[in-house]
Amino acid sequence: MTSAIFYGRNDGVQIGINHGPVRAEIYHGHTADDIDRICLQTLRCPESLAVKTRLKGAKDKLLRQSFEWILQDPQYRSWRDGSSVCLLWIKGGAGKGKTMMSIGLIEELSRERDPSTVVTYFFCQNADNELNTLESLIKGLIFMLIQQRVELKETLRRRWDNKNDRFSEDVTSWRALWNILVEMLDRCRSSTIYIVVDALDECQDSGMADFLKLIVRNGLDEPSRIKWLLTSRPLEAAERALLAGHDQLQAEGTFLWVSLVCKRLEDTRPDRVLVTIQDLPPGLHPFYDRILHQLNDGEADDARQHMRLLKAMMLAYRPLEMEEVPSVTGLTSQDDIIKVLVNRCASFLKINGGTIEFVHQSARDYLASDKALSILDSYDSFGHYDIETTRTSALVQDASRFLQRHYRTVTHWPLQLYSSALIFSPESSIVKRRNMDKIPEFIKKTPTTEIAWASLLQTLEGHSNWVHIVIFSPDGKQIASGSLDRTIKLWDTTTGDLQKTLEGHSNSVQTVVFSPDGKQIASGSLDKTIKLWDTTTGDLQKTLEGHSDWVRTVVFSPDGKQIASGSHDQTIKLWDTTTGDLQKTLEGHSDWDTTTGDLQKTLEGHSDWVRTVVFSPNGKQIASGSHDQTIKLWDTTTGDLQKTLEGHSDWDTTTGDLQKTLEGHSDSVQTVVFSPDGKQIASGSWDRTIKLWDTTTGDLQKTLEGHSDSVQTVVFSPDGKQIASGSLDKTIKLWDTTTGDLQKTLEGHSNGVQTVVFSPDGKQIASGSHDQTIKLWDTTTGDLQKTLEGHSNSVQTVVFSPDGKQIASGSRDRTIKLWDTTTGDLQKTLEGHSDWVQTVVFSPDGKQIASGSLDKTIKLWDTTTSDLQKTLEGHSDWVRTVVFSPDGKQIASGSHDQTIKLWDTTTGDLQKTLEGHSNWVRTVVFSPDGKQIASGSHDQTIKLWDTTTGDLQKTLEGHSDSVQTVVFSPDGKQIASGSDDKTSTKWKVTKFLKDSKDLGRRLTSRVKLGPHMKKKTSGLVGPIGAPTLSANPPMIDIDLIGLEDPATETDSRFDSHGLIIKDQWIYYGAISFLRLSPDTQPSCHAMHGDQVAIGSADGQVWQFAFDQRTLHSMLEPSLD
Known part of the structure; x- marks a missing residue:
């Protein structure tokens, strides 16, 4: 049906008297009531009324006398009726009766209130995951407000995207929900709103202090109308957060103690009641002590059963059903005996509808104390701690x-x-x-493997060429990898499954990035295009074309509405993620105005290519990295060069003066990154070292040595306590940033590591390599968790979605792939680019991906459907880099055509082309406020552009070679740039890659054997025996007669059903019967009779023997 929905305050508007045209849209036939219902169902609000009813039923009868005294308390009355008291906090120890008091006060306020008053409430419960978070607390209050004031549903309805059946903005975090609650409170026309939150101490949330401050601020805004009542145990954090001078009320007396004593007296003779009461200790914990000792002092067998039951209940994650008790405790399965045991422990436990529960949270807390555990453990070892010994x-x-x-x-x-x-x-x-x-019987001999499980947990297979980039999704559940095989693959980080392969690029995928909400992947490729993929379906949404050279980097704007791409064409292009239109092209390597696209400044100073540029978080600085071996810090306002870091340098963002020159590296600086607190810079170089610098003094703090080849990538952990470095020596190393000590070396890749990234929570590392795999590592243990494979060529770029649930990878296989970070599965393959994908980036809201490619285009993809939304065309050469503006409304792209282009992410229109660079643009980045763009180029300069006017503001010159990387400090006061700065060093990459390829081929004539092999031999069969697969076997040269390159292998020596090694399988004729280990990359093999020897790319040798007669007889039906 057709519906017209009006939002906002329509004072004086009569919907029934609209003489002009009313624009209406057809939205799936949903009425306003339908939308309201769907909104609430999606929000999944707890029902506080049902919780209150359950609590009343589970506890003893609510006696008015137990809380009536507070009704006359002057502090309570001042809060309830006064015009200046907004907050009342009732605190007391465990078992003091706070919850029953809250129920009584809620019902009292509800009876007293007039029609213009609202009473809303929530009961926090530590043991219930639906009731112990700030998100659920605020949802419960929202639900109760809507129940009493239905007009407030409009607040949710306005946030509903009816076309896509989802909320149009974040409603999952407690801060976002708080904003909705405050808006509802503002719109509510009630004269007084009472808000009661019980047991706040049982809400397990790190944001509690901030939440309490917001409550105070909210109450102080309208103290006569909005009144908060909180109950909790005494909390130091709460006392610090709640401002001094607000009314506090501490209930005296322990109602739980009275209740437990009454239960204790039920079987006591009347003439013994007084004596028994006098004999019981005062206070709750002394009472628990007495009861526990009594249960433990009885008959030995009874005491053992009591202790087992109590300890099992204390350790259990949730209350236990009666039938579960025997399995958990090892006690009898007879219900009547279990009931007897529970009744004996009635001071701690009770039976509620077939479920055994604690009488109160304080009982469980007491049993978890060291004092109680010493008694519970007195009979036998039983509990969680004992499991690992079994x-x-x-x-x-x-x-x-x-x-x-x-x-x-x-x-x-x-x-x-x-x-x-x-x-x-x-x-x-x-x-x-x-x-x-x-x-199977036909396998007569198997290779000798390692003794114990190594750190490698899983190898994810699928790519057929180098993996260029790996990135986690924002929620950490997926990995996206981009490869030289032109594809992006999505992997599930939990299972390692390849979820999807995104195909579409016609050349290598250089960069992949998740949108902030994880629903899209953007990939950039050497095919000069950016492609947008839907992470759910894997569909290609859009292909953004416009770059005239390789797309090297792509990034989403924070709101996801724009993609910025950087290219070898020396431009940055901005794309609209909705329409795929090219908004602007930024050329000149400077800051651009995001509104007009005018060039603000050209920053000159580098003497060679600018490889990377990044804004500081506050937008006051730019850091640029160049081939001239320096990093430069620039002032974004004046465009002045603050520092040249030769080895790294610091710049003053206020004055633009060069503060220090940091010298130390002896070769090209490949990567530069600030620590999260901005106090350190880490730089990685071709000189095989990582250097740590003090950003204040510019002093070199430490040189981290250990890699045996060029350091390609360096990244800080989210907490700044670790550094991860990836190198062409095939390893990732973890370093302690305080001591500089090498903590772990992660080995598993069979070729150079190109990219390394931490997961949002810092618990995982994802690495991408030229061996065509992405590997997931545990940062605590160093264990390899998974290897993600799926691309058929080198992965150029990998990026996390904002929620961490997906990874998008862009590859030379021309595709972007979406991976699930939890399972490692490939979710989707986005295909559309006709050349390598160079860069991929998510939009800030995660709904889109922008990809830049060597096909000269940027593509916008829908991360939900994987549909290609738009192809942004305009660049005349490869797109090297793409980035979103912070508000997501623009994309900046850099290209080999020497321009930066600004694109509108909504329409896809090209807004501006920024010209000024004299060589290709290597990297483009927005300032945090979106008012400037910094671009690094192969022309050895960094340029600052005004995003509003497009004017070139400054050209930062100083590097003598290409700038490799630029980064801002978190506070925006410094820029770090890394450069090659040597004329010959720019060729070292090409030379090394050639060497690497040659080395790969030479593996057909060079293998590793076990330590028992000390001499040269003429073959791998016969006298060699079974080689041991050692972690570090000696390297020996052998004459590989009979070991031929698989590419030149023929079947002439076998009959039509001979043994063949191909694609990780051993075949018998055309039937594959044995899969090789995913960690084995066969580079050569030899056969002799029933024996097979396989040499792998990592230098190992595997030896098998098969009974071909048995094999033939088993497979004969299939062979025919």
Whole structure:
């Protein structure tokens, strides 16, 4: 049906008397009531009335006398009726009767109120995940307000996107929900609004202090109308957060103690009641002490059962059903005996409808104390801490590692569980040792594997060429990888599953980025385009074309409405993520005005290519990195060069003066990054070192040495306590930022590591490599959790979605792939680019992805549907970089055509082309306030542009070679830039890559054997025996007669059903029967009779022997 919905205050408007045209849209046939219902269902608000009813039923009868005294208290009356008291806090220890008092006061206020008064409330409960967060608390208050004032539904309705059946803005965080609640309170026409929150101490949320401050501020705004009543145990944090001078009321007496004593007296003779009461200790904990000792002092068998039951209940995550008790405790399965045990423990436990619960949270807290545990443990060892010592635990742990390592094999080829999975597990694996008899009869000999599980948890396969970039989704549940195979792959970080392969680029994917909400991926490629992909469906939404050269970087604006792309064409382009239109092209390597696209400034100073540019968080500085081996800090207002960091430098963002020159690196600076607190800079260089600098003094603090080849990427952990570095030596290293100590070396890649990124919570690292894989690592243990494979060529860029649930990867395979960070699954492959994807970025809201490619375009993709929304065309060469403006309304793209372009993310229109660079634009970045753009170029300069006018503000010159990377400090006072600064160094990459390729081919004539092999030999069969797969075996040269390159291998030596090695499989004829370990990349192989020797890209040798007669007889039906 057709509906017209009016928002805002329509004073004097009569909807029925609209003589002019009324614009209406058809939205799935939803009426306003439908939308209201859907909004509330989506919000999933707890029902406080039902909770209150349940609490009343679970506790003893509410006696008015238990709370009546407070009604006459002057402080309470001043809060209830006064015009200046907005907040009343009732605090008291456990069991003081606060919850029953709250229920009584709520019902009293509800009876007393006139029609213009509203009473809303919420009961926090620590044991219920639906009732112990600030999000659920605020949702409960919102729901009660709407129940009493239906007109407030409009507040939610305005935030509903009816076309897409979802809220148009964030409604998941407590701060966003608080804004909705405050708006409802403002719009509510009630004369007085009472808000009661009980047991605030049971709300487990780190934002509690901020929440309390907001309550105070909200109450002080209208103290006569909005009145908050809070109850909790005494909390120091709450006392600090609540301002001094507000009324506080502490209830005296312990109602729970009275209740428990009454239960204790039920079976006491009348003449013994007084004596019994006098004998009981005062206070709740002394009372618990007395009862626990009595339960423990009885008959030994009874006492053991009491202790087991109480400890099991204390350890259980939730209340236990009667039928669950025997399994958990090992006690009898007879219900009547269990009831007897519970009744004996009635001071701690009760039965409520077949469920055993604690009489009060204080009972559980007491039993968890050291004093109580010493009594609970007096009879036997029983509890969580004992599990790890059992054989069952060892089996479970081993099975878990087994499934993680072989998850993809088991899920895709289940029968390989009994061959490949068992064969390639370590010798000590319990699962392997107990099931070796199930390995097929035709396998006569298996390779010797490592003794125990190594740090590698999982290898994710799928890419067919180098992985250029890896990135986590904002919620950490997905990884996106971009590869030289032209695809982006999405992986589930939990299972390692390839969720989707996004195909569409016609050349390498250089960069991939998630939108802030994780619903889109943007990929940039060497095909000169950016592509937008839907992370849910994997559909290509849009292809943004306009760059005239490789797209090297793509980024979403914070609100997701724009994509900015940077390209080898020396331009940055801004794209509208909704329409895919090119809004602006920024050329000149300067700051641009995001409204007009005018060039504000050209920043000159570098003497070679500018490789990367980044704004500081406050937008006052730009850091640029160049091939001239320096990082430069620039003042975004004046365009002045503040510092040249030769090795890294600091710049003053206020004066533009050069403060210091940091010298130390002896070769090109590849990457520069600020610590989260802005006090340090870390730089990585081709000289194989990472250097830590003090941003205040410019002093070199530490030089981190350990890599044996160029450092390609450096990143700080979110808390700033660690640095992760990736190198062409195939390793990632974790360093302590305080001591500079090397904590861990993560090994597992078989080629250079190109990109490393921390997950939002800092618990994982994702790395992308030229070996075509993405690997997930645990930052605490250093264990390899998963390897994501799916691209068929090198991954150029990887980026997290804002919620961390997805990763988008852009690849040379011309595709963007969306990966689930939890499972590691590939969710979608976005195809559309006709060349390498160079850069991918999510929009800030995560609804779109912008991708830049060598096909000269930027593409906008819908992350939900994977549809290609728009292709932004305008660049005449590769798109190297794309970035969103902070408000998401623009995209800036940099290209090999030497221009930056500004695009409107809504329409996709090209707003401006910023010209000024004399070589391709390597990197583009918006200032945090969106008023400037900084671009780094191969022309050795950094340029600052005004985003409103498009004027070039400054050109920062100083580097003598291409600027590799630029970054702002968090406070915006400094810029760090890294450059090559040597004429010859820019060729080292090409030379190294060639060497790498040659080395890859040379692996057909160079292998690693076990430590028992000390001499040269003429082959891998016969006298060699079974080589041991050692972590660090010696390297020896051998004459590989019979070991031929798979590419030149022929089947002439075999009959039509001979053994063949191809694509991670061993075939018998045309039938694959044994999958090789995902960590094995066959580079060569040899066969002799029934024996097969396989050399891998990482230098290992695997040796098998097969009974081909048995194999033939088993497979004969399929062979025919």
